[in-house]
Amino acid sequence: MGVLPDGILRRVFRRQFLVQACWNYEGMQNVGFAYCALPALRVLYAGRPDDLVKAVKRHLEFFNTHPALAGVVLGAALRLEERAAGGTADPRAIGTFKVGLMGSLGAIGDSFFWGALKPMAAAAGVILSFVHPLLGVAALLGLYNAVHIAVRRRAFAAGVQGEEGALRYLKEAGFAARTENGKMAAAVLGGACAGAVGVGAAVPASPGWELLAFLFLAAATVHLYTVLFRKAVSPSEVLMLLFVVGVLLLWH
Amino acid sequence: MAWRFALAAALGGLCYLDRTAAFQFMLHRPLVVATLVGAVFGDLAAGAQAGSVLELLYIGRLPVGASVPPDDTGAAVFAGAAAAASATRVGLDAGSFVAIVLLAVPCAELGRAADRAVRRINGRIAHLAVESVEEGDVRAVEQGLLAGVVLFGLTGVLLSLLFSGLGVAFSRAVLPSIGPGGRSHIAIMLPLVSLLGAASVFSCSRTERTAPAFYLTMALVFGVTFLSRWAG
Numbered sequence: 001m002g003v004l005p006d007g008i009l010r011r012v013f014r015r016q017f018l019v020q021a022c023w024n025y026e027g028m029q030n031v032g033f034a035y036c037a038l039p040a041l042r043v044l045y046a047g048r049p050d051d052l053v054k055a056v057k058r059h060l061e062f063f064n065t066h067p068a069l070a071g072v073v074l075g076a077a078l079r080l081e082e083r084a085a086g087g088t089a090d091p092r093a094i095g096t097f098k099v100g101l102m103g104s105l106g107a108i109g110d111s112f113f114w115g116a117l118k119p120m121a122a123a124a125g126v127i128l129s130f131v132h133p134l135l136g137v138a139a140l141l142g143l144y145n146a147v148h149i150a151v152r153r154r155a156f157a158a159g160v161q162g163e164e165g166a167l168r169y170l171k172e173a174g175f176a177a178r179t180e181n182g183k184m185a186a187a188v189l190g191g192a193c194a195g196a197v198g199v200g201a202a203v204p205a206s207p208g209w210e211l212l213a214f215l216f217l218a219a220a221t222v223h224l225y226t227v228l229f230r231k232a233v234s235p236s237e238v239l240m241l242l243f244v245v246g247v248l249l250l251w252h
Numbered sequence: 253m254a255w256r257f258a259l260a261a262a263l264g265g266l267c268y269l270d271r272t273a274a275f276q277f278m279l280h281r282p283l284v285v286a287t288l289v290g291a292v293f294g295d296l297a298a299g300a301q302a303g304s305v306l307e308l309l310y311i312g313r314l315p316v317g318a319s320v321p322p323d324d325t326g327a328a329v330f331a332g333a334a335a336a337a338s339a340t341r342v343g344l345d346a347g348s349f350v351a352i353v354l355l356a357v358p359c360a361e362l363g364r365a366a367d368r369a370v371r372r373i374n375g376r377i378a379h380l381a382v383e384s385v386e387e388g389d390v391r392a393v394e395q396g397l398l399a400g401v402v403l404f405g406l407t408g409v410l411l412s413l414l415f416s417g418l419g420v421a422f423s424r425a426v427l428p429s430i431g432p433g434g435r436s437h438i439a440i441m442l443p444l445v446s447l448l449g450a451a452s453v454f455s456c457s458r459t460e461r462t463a464p465a466f467y468l469t470m471a472l473v474f475g476v477t478f479l480s481r482w483a484g
Contacts, residue, residue, distance in 0.1 A: 021273040022381075022400030024374035025318060031378045035397040038390065049388065056390045060382050064317070067276055106317075114314045118278070119457050122311050125283050126304040133287050133300030140307075144278045180459070187462035188469045190453030193308060195473025197446035199481070215474050218447060219467060225451035226458065235309050235452050236322055236357055242441055242448075243354040249437040250430065 002082045002160075004040050011039045012074065013156050019070045028064035033074065040078045044085040055081060058094055065102040066109020071152055073101050075159020076166040097163060108175045116182025117147055123189030130196070194222055257416055260292045264329050264412020265405050271325050272315070272367070273404035282306035282328035289332030289416060298339035302331035305353055308449025310360070312456040320371070323363020325408075326415050327356035333419030338427055346442045347435025348427050353445055355422060359415050370407050374400050 015036040022031035037059050045052035065073060077098055083089035121143040129136025151173075158169030198218030228238065264285070271280035278284065283303040290299010310324035334352045338344050377399045384392030427435075454466050 017275050018273070018397060018401070020276075021397050021404070022374050022378055023272055024371055024378045026375045027378050027382075028318070031374075031381055031393060031396050031400065034385075034393045038393055042390075052390060053385060053388055056385050056393060057382070060378075060385060060393070110314065110316050114316070115456055119311050119453050121278070122281065122283065122307050123453050125281075126307055129283060129287075129300050129304050133290075133296050136300060136304065137284050137287050140281060140283055141278055148276070148278075180461070183457040183459055184462055184465060186453060186457035187466040190308075190450055190457060191466040191469030192473045193453065194447060194450030194466070195470040195475075196477055197443065197450055198470065199474050199477045200443060200446070211478060215471060218443070218474070219470060221444065221447045222451045222454060222470070225448055226455050229312070229451070229455040235312065235448055236360065238448055239309065239354060239357045239445070242444060243357060246351065246354055246438045246441060249440075250434050252437075 002079060003086075004043060004078060004082065008039050008043055009075075009078075009160060012036055012078065013071065013153075015039070016067075016071050016074055016152070016156065019074075020067050027060065027062050029067075029070065030060050030063050033063045033070070034059040036070075036074055037078060037081070041081065044081055051085070054091070055084075058091060061095055061098075063098060063102060065106045066113060068113055068148055068151055069105045069109040069155055071156030072105060072159040072166045072169065073098055075156045075161070076101075076163050077159075079160065079162045101166070105170075108170070112175050112179045112182065113148070116179045116186060117144060119186035120182050120189060123186055123193055126193055127189060127196070194218065256292050256294075257413060260289050260329065260333065260416040261409045261413040263288050263292065264325070264416070265409035267325055268408020268411065269401070269405050271404075271408075273401050280325045282310060282324050282331075285325050285328035286332030286335070289329050289419075290336040293333050293336035293340070293416070293420065295336035295339040295344075298335040298344050299332035301344070302335040302349070302352060302356075303328050305446060305449055306331055306356060308453055309353075309445075310452070311449075312452045314456075320364055320367050322357075322360035323367055323411070324360055326363030326411050327360035329412050329415040330359040330419040330422075331356040333416040334423045334427075335419075337420045338423035341424065342428065345432075345435055346439035347430070347432075347437070348423075350438045350441050350445055351427065351430070351435070352419075352422070354441075359418070363411055363415075366407055366411055370403055373403060377403075 019029050019032035019036055023029060034056055041052060041055045045055055077094055080089055080094045080097060084091040084094060121140045124143055125136040125140030128139045159166045267280045267285050270277055286303025287296060287300040290296050306324060306328050313321035315321050331352050335344055338348050377396050381392045381396030
């Protein structure tokens with residue numbers, strides 16, 4: 001489709017796993033993005049050192065998105081670079097395209113990967129670690145990475161098809177529905193964790209009203225915590241409070 | 253013992269790299285890190301136990317935009333080492349477990365401060381890379397990235413060494429001095445700490461649809477687990 005050989009595209013794909021390697025507050029993923037694009041830029045601007053420097057500088061501009069979805073922008077930006085190198089596109093369009101897409105990809109990625117997939121894999125891992133620790137670790141890594149690596153592959157492949165391919169992928173991948181489903185699975189698994197933990201505190205010898213009271217107490221505690229989280233109190237702050245309570249208990 | 257610290261530092265460094273700089277394969281999650289460090293210090297199950305609580309506690313702290321979340325990897329190194337060292341010597345009772353989890357919180361904050369410092373240094377590296385490219389040297393991008401990887405990795409190794417040392421020292425020097433009476437007092441906070449983790453998962457997956465699913469599953473698992481214990 002383009003002038004970039006498959007070997008170079010594979011190299012760019014592998015490099016995208018290092019997009020955050022020089023993450024900094026000013027340019028965020030700028031050095032990482034330029035590093036990923038560099039093998040392709042060297043091919044596109046071979047024998048034109050001044051144009052190569054200009055192209056690398058373009059990719060050293062501020063850039064930040066979700067790392068797992070950076071491949072979409074990377075692939076599409078390289079197709080635009082091909083056209084810019086051939087003189088059929090304005091190089092300024094590359095920066096505009098990257099800035100236009102990175103914000104929404106960041107929001108989609110944060111919501112899907114951090115808000116749904118990671119909690120789901122973590123809760124599954126924790127539950128299975130009760131059976132065997134290594135089973136829990138394997139479940140967490142397996143569940144997360146099966147999706148993570150597949151999305152990275154498809155996102156980059158879609159980006160390489162150009163801007164239309166990138167936008168079509170984002171439309172057809174159904175991230176919104178998958179996020180909803182992932183959150184539901186995480187809630188069910190989180191509920192199972194809460195039930196298993198709550199029963200540890202239930203000391204009555206037989207089922208009855210006392211048991212129901214323990215269940216209610218556990219659910220009320222979880223609800224109280226979620227209310228605190230909504231008021232911007234973090235789990236670390238709650239833990240610090242419990243730490244102070246622990247010190248006071250020891251003092252007493 | 254030195255080889256254990258060396259191995260913990262190497263594994264910790266690798267997990268720290270996964271945290272931000274490379275891959276994001278979730279090797280840096282507390283469940284994974286604490287299990288590995290627990291195995292290094294002689295008790296895989298104790299490490300996993302500490303890791304599973306920390307996993308849930310920190311699941312809602314996300315690296316969104318410029319925000320840097322607490323260093324749950326460092327907390328897991330501390331907790332994994334402390335739990336395993338404690339389990340192999342005197343046994344890991346509920347009070348010791350709660351004390352270890354609570355003391356992992358300051359470790360996470362210390363690790364976060366180190367993470368921020370690394371990112372500020374990376375800003376200088378990025379600046380130098382841009383200057384070099386402007387002078388015509390495009391290899392500076394690759395050198396800058398390599399410097400970033402080395403900086404993240406080296407910081408991870410040093411933090412892992414520090415936190416595993418603190419964990420072992422805590423379990424050997426501080427925990428025995430608290431005594432069984434004191435530890436049984438702290439143990440009453442165990443359900444509060446564990447339920448905080450479950451609430452953290454619920455909080456980050458919370459929508460209008462998920463609330464009934466969470467509480468129904470909680471009641472179901474609570475009932476089934478209790479009945480199976482009671483009947484058995």
